[in-house]
Amino acid sequence: LPLDNDINQNFQDAIDVIQQHSNYFYDDSDYMYYETLGTQQPSLQCQMSCCLVTHSSDVPTFKDMSQTWPQVMPDISLGHSLQSESPHVYSVSPARKNSRGRKKLRLYEYLHEALNDPNMGDTIQWTDSGNGTFHFISKNKERLAKCWGQRKGNRKTMTYQKMARALRNYSRTGEIMKVRRKLTYQFNPDILNKLAPAQVCQHEFHAQAQPQPQQPQQNFSEQSYSESSAADWSSWYGHYQVQEEYHLNAGFTSHSLA
DNA sequence: GTAAAAGGGATGTCTA
DNA sequence: ATAGACATCCCTTTTA
Numbered sequence: 001l002p003l004d005n006d007i008n009q010n011f012q013d014a015i016d017v018i019q020q021h022s023n024y025f026y027d028d029s030d031y032m033y034y035e036t037l038g039t040q041q042p043s044l045q046c047q048m049s050c051c052l053v054t055h056s057s058d059v060p061t062f063k064d065m066s067q068t069w070p071q072v073m074p075d076i077s078l079g080h081s082l083q084s085e086s087p088h089v090y091s092v093s094p095a096r097k098n099s100r101g102r103k104k105l106r107l108y109e110y111l112h113e114a115l116n117d118p119n120m121g122d123t124i125q126w127t128d129s130g131n132g133t134f135h136f137i138s139k140n141k142e143r144l145a146k147c148w149g150q151r152k153g154n155r156k157t158m159t160y161q162k163m164a165r166a167l168r169n170y171s172r173t174g175e176i177m178k179v180r181r182k183l184t185y186q187f188n189p190d191i192l193n194k195l196a197p198a199q200v201c202q203h204e205f206h207a208q209a210q211p212q213p214q215q216p217q218q219n220f221s222e223q224s225y226s227e228s229s230a231a232d233w234s235s236w237y238g239h240y241q242v243q244e245e246y247h248l249n250a251g252f253t254s255h256s257l258a
Numbered sequence: 259g260t261a262a263a264a265g266g267g268a269t270g271t272c273t274a
Numbered sequence: 275a276t277a278g279a280c281a282t283c284c285c286t287t288t289t290a
Contacts, residue, residue: 104273107280138262154281155271161263166280168265173279182263182290264288271281 107166108175108187110148112195120144132187133179136160141183 114120115134123144127133136144141160149158167185170176176185187195 104279149281152280156282158281162281162283164264165266165282169280171265178264260290262288262290265286267283267285269282272279274276274278 105151106175107148107163108170108191109195110151111176112187112192114144114147120147123147127181127184132189132192133181133184134187135181135184138183 111124111134114124115126115129122137123140124134124136127135145158145160145163148163149156152158167176168178171178175188175191177188178184179186
């Protein structure tokens with residue numbers, strides 16, 4: 001709705017102003033975001049719902065995902081930090097714990113969160129949660145981008161184009177790769193494994209402590225999970241080699257033509 | 259041919 | 275001061 005957009009824009013402007021004048025109290029944009037949610041209209045409350053989602057197998061299944069993962073990267077940033085810090089990322093109000101000395105929410109973390117958020121099901125969906133492939137819904141992908149931008153507290157409205165640019169940076173660093181299918185990407189299985197245990201929402205208001213997420217709980221869903229990522233693991237070499245070949249050829253061609 | 263999607267260089271911004 | 279992780283812009287190429 002055009003009206004909605006106007007309101008959103010006005011609200012965004014208001015947030016800008018507030019942010020400019022409230023740095024004394026909030027040094028964290030996430031904090032701002034959650035603090036102001038209460039006054040927002042429902043359409044702006046992008047990330048309010050809890051992610052209490054079981055790992056159901058999902059909608060369309062493509063069996064041609066033979067080209068899977070290019071390498072699990074040596075992974076400097078995620079090695080240990082994510083394991084100990086990921087749960088708060090999934091809580092409804094990460095801001096309270098997120099204000100100082102915490103890592104900022106990464107795009108791939110947000111996407112994973114959205115994938116497990118029923119309210120975002122019309123914007124992004126698992127293609128195959130087992131191997132970590134997911135796709136954006138063309139009609140609503142801009143909404144997801146907008147939510148991401150708001151979550152980060154960006155000045156301007158996030159668009160799919162800009163978000164996809166950031167996603168393409170992941171091809172270099174290895175967190176997420178593009179697969180050939182339209183609007184479809186794939187998590188690095190290693191990262192997927194680190195994100196998966198945090199799927200159960202860690203709520204502050206639910207004192208029911210989860211059994212240590214780090215501790216591998218051997219239920220079968222988890223078992224099949226690691227099995228499938230192991231499969232991805234072993235198959236990436238093919239993909240990687242294809243890519244290498246492609247790059248080599250490209251380089252070779254341009255050199256020989258030059 | 260067209261629109262949507264994909265790709266990527268250059269540069270700016272924010273934060274740890 | 276610096277580097278990582280985008281965010282923004284913008285232009286080219288590929289795909290449906």
